[in-house]
Amino acid sequence: MTASKAAPSKDAHAMSSDRVLRVQDLVVSSHTQPDRHILKGVSFDIAAGETLCLVGESGSGKSVTSLSIMGLLPRGVLEHRGGDIYLEETPLLTLSSARLRELRASRIAMIFQEPMTALNPLMRVGEQIEEVLVMHRKGTTAGERRTRVLDMLEQVQLPDIERMYASWPHQLSGGQRQRIMIAMALVLEPRLLIADEPTTALDVTTQKQILWLIRQLQERHGTSVLFITHDMGVVADIADRVCVMRHGEVVETQPVQALLRHPLTDYTRSLLMAVPGLQPRPSRPVTEREIVLEAIELEKCYGRHSRWARLRGQQDTRTAAASDVSFALTRGRTLGIVGESGSGKSTVARCVMRMIEPTGGGVRVMGRDISTLGRAALKPHRKRIQMIFQDPFRSLNPRLTIGDSLIEGPVNYGTSRAQALKQAEALLIMVGLSGEAMTRYPHQFSGGQRQRIAIARALAMEPDVLVADEAVSALDVSVQAQVLTLLEDIQTRMGVAVLFITHDLRVAAQVCDDVMVMQKGRVVEYGPTSRVLGAPEHAYTRSLMAAAPGRQWDFAAFQPFDDVSESRSSDAFSTGLISGAQKA
């Protein structure tokens, strides 16, 4: 907190009445254990029209802070123990729940991380926005409310607003739902908008549009924004000031430029250093020529090949989740498949694993086509190709000890239990855990540790290929960096090839030797990472690169790639990094 005083924040000179939100020494602790503080005296403020980014890794207390401001701390779980929160001149912590309800949506509003689940599935989206008016503007007529809602839908730039009004949430895409949430949050023109990771679940191109929309509406309505994120790229793009949190404390608060260039604390410095660069690292030299995994014109179609439909002269209704996908992966290399949701990258991974049946083309593992093998014939090939999943919290059976999880595969393939246990212990040590972990259960480990266990589990089968499906996407950047280093280490030691599926271009640029970019089930670009991400040829790859947040910053070097392209205007999105990367 000394840091926040030392930093010359831009509102330090402003009148106190300019401050829309003031959080002072906020202490929140667990309801059952009053000594366990989740927030240990958090202080910051936000000026009118300002965007303050609250940054931190998981467990830093940034979401708890935002819920405290809204008065939405989970009852019976977390409790205020001290400090104050002022919204303009109103102290929030002492308000009655009825008064607090009045303030919600009318003076403070909030949007959330998961637009897919944040809307009531049983109400039309127009009605959900209108409900805010029904509750807070009692005297309005139905006609007035409808006009106002349509106006908001227009402002969040949704197409065909009359139809939108009557849509159900499940009919809309993630980006559209987040626009609905924004419309709902801003319909009463609140003074403060709290945005809790509002773009984390969205594709980069959608993320860019939503960030732009928030910025635009903020300027039009003069709203202050408290923006919670873990993504330094997003911070660089939208923050005026940044408040870094760790373990329930504010580490430092600085204007964004100052923070990115001259972080005051080692923690912020390490956070910035851990951001993977967008500039691709050079591919490793080719040492092996043996192709371990090959896909030949792989195709997966969904939907029935309906004879009845064809008899009636209807069009074929099948959709191709992946078509004409070909690649070759040699021993010890990493091939990245990148793309947005729905691009078919996970479909390809699942076809290669034979978790789903490809509808065309071939998959060769160690030269043998496995795409048409039956269950029994497939079994010896299964162990050659192993998978690491996205969510380490759900990919380990909670009722099995780590040891049992690790030996299950080898024992199925005829290794003796004693032998398998010995190997498993060695593997745990190799992935950086101790042998004691064998007798413990998954819930006793952190996300990063669980992902290490998942890697050990995959390696226990001594595979030739590891398929990593968004394997580091759920992890904090610092943990992410460690897991990626571990993967690379294992790769050099064991010569295993990795098929790395990710939506994160930064990660792809740092770990992949080759990259394949997919869009709508097709490969649009495929080649060495340095070329595909360094000098993309296809328009889609370029648009992906352009949408990557904070791409004009070289975070690890604490400076922008090109000082000229620092402005936050929309066209800065289209220049910037690509040219910067080439120069560097």
Next chain:
Amino acid sequence: MLGYCLKRTLAAVPVMVIVALFVFLLLRLSPGDPAAIIAGDMATPAQLARIREALGLNEPMHIQFFRWVGELLQGDFGTSLMSGLPVTTLMAQRLEPTVSLAVFSMLLSVLVAVPMGVLAAWKHGSLIDRVIMALSVVGFSVPVFVIGYLLIKLLAIDLGWLPVQGFRRLSEDGLWAFLEHALLPAMMLSTIYIALIARMTRASMLDVLGEDYIRTAHAKGASERRVLFRHALRNAGVPILEVIGTGFALMITGVVVTESVFNIPGLGRLTVDAILSRDYPVIQGLILVTSGVYVVINLLIDLSYALLDPRIRYR
């Protein structure tokens, strides 16, 4: 929506065909001559021949089946061996008491159980929650007839508020007389359903209250009541509806004990009588009707899901 309804309705047809086949074979596959079973031990050969002729047992199996189904479709379920009355007439007489009692009991259950479940979920972990859950365990575990006789002792004999036994028809004796006589049996019938529905409501509400859109509703400044009833309860509705539906079907077919305790001339009593006197045509008719009730109620549940949830509607 229309396509969904049509599909669901058509899916009920094969089920009914299988049930019909089963009921048909029930008599034909029982050991011995069906005519001998029907006629009983004292029948003369002439009587047997007459019965065989009447049932068409001399014809090939599939002809018999199609003729029987054809008669069913025309509403002819055969004639009771005991009373000589058409089975349809017998069942029609008994249908009203059973159905009116079941509907009344289910209404009572829902009106008591759903608010209890919502309250328990809202005050999750509190004393109220624990009391409600404890009561529901009692509702589950005490046998129906014990509750029935206890209620009779207390409300009818000791306090004298309600009649001990008997039944009045809604159609003939009016609402008041019906309610007066149906309240005790309905209370007895509904205890287990109150326990079941309250539990299901609580569990389903707890799930839903943890959803993101509930947090959104709070963030919009919605009152507790609005959040609970407008946002949460509707979303929690599908599993609750499922229990209500199956419960209702079970109630129609499982009223035997209640009807015996309170001496109500319903389908349950008819079933017991028919089984005891081996009145096969009546048993067949009852099986057909009760399975039909199951199928129809399941269909209604499916269709009401679609009304409740737009995601099902557009599938």
